[in-house]
Amino acid sequence: MESQNIRDKKETAIEVKVHLIVFKLGNEEYGVRIDQVKEVTITPEITRMPKTPSFIKGVSNIRGDIIAIMDLEERFRITPAQGPAKAHTYTLVMEARDYTMGFIVREVPQSLSLPVSSIDKAPSFIQDVNINENFIEGIGKYEDRLIIVLDIYKILTSEEVLELKS
Template identity: 90%
Template sequence: MESQNIRDKKEAAVEVKVHLIVFKLGTEEYGVRIDQVKEVTITPEITRMPKTPSFIKGVSNIRGDIIAIMDLEERFNIERSTAGTQSKHTYTLVMEAKDYTMGFIVREVPQSLSLPVSSIDKAPSFIQDININENFIEGIGKIDDRLIIVLDIYKILTSEEIMELKS
């Protein structure tokens, strides 16, 4: 019985961490839970599709699957950063939802990072986009002097946009 209590205390002392894929949009750092990302790849050639929103850059063939590619900077109206060295490559985070697969373009190599759950604060309500029913900002992570905006990648598109992409 006593050893059980000691084990429970040790497990309580181990803080739960969230594993994120971190990338920059504009000059800010963003992260998504690693379990929402199927793979990260150099962005292949993109074929533009008619009658799609401007933030949908088109479709690409990734490992035999044709998937829509979204520019998150354009989606969020974030001005592209010109600071630093611009790589000739962009990278695509591929996520797989129940009804669709989507690629998200990022300009720098995404990094992996583990954060304690306690270091992620809920985003202030006044920041939330009132036009989107389900909010895609999960919280704001703090590590050292960095702030990382944690996104719920499954909530970036509205249900209307998902229906539009599926048709």
């Protein structure tokens, strides 16, 4: 009976973690759940498409699939970090039910596991600013870093998804 209690205490001590892909936009760190990312690749050549929003850089051929490529800094109106230009960028490929999208990031994304308890809800005033853009899942704390956790499926509005699919 006593060994059962010890095992129960060990199981409750194991904290649930969330596995993130972390990257920088501007000077801040952002993360998305690893299960929302199909792959990370060096950004291939992008072909500009007419009549698309400016934050949609165009389309690329990634492993035989033609995928729309979005610049997250431009989408969120974030000023890019100052410093020397990088030789190339990276693309996080996300596959939703209705579409596949690539998101450009300027530095190599990192993998990081955070305890779920270290991710706080975003302050309500941030969430209420624009109801359609409720894509901030929370703010993760890791050592002395703050990581804005995004729900990558909510970055585009339903109207934008329809526009991209047509």
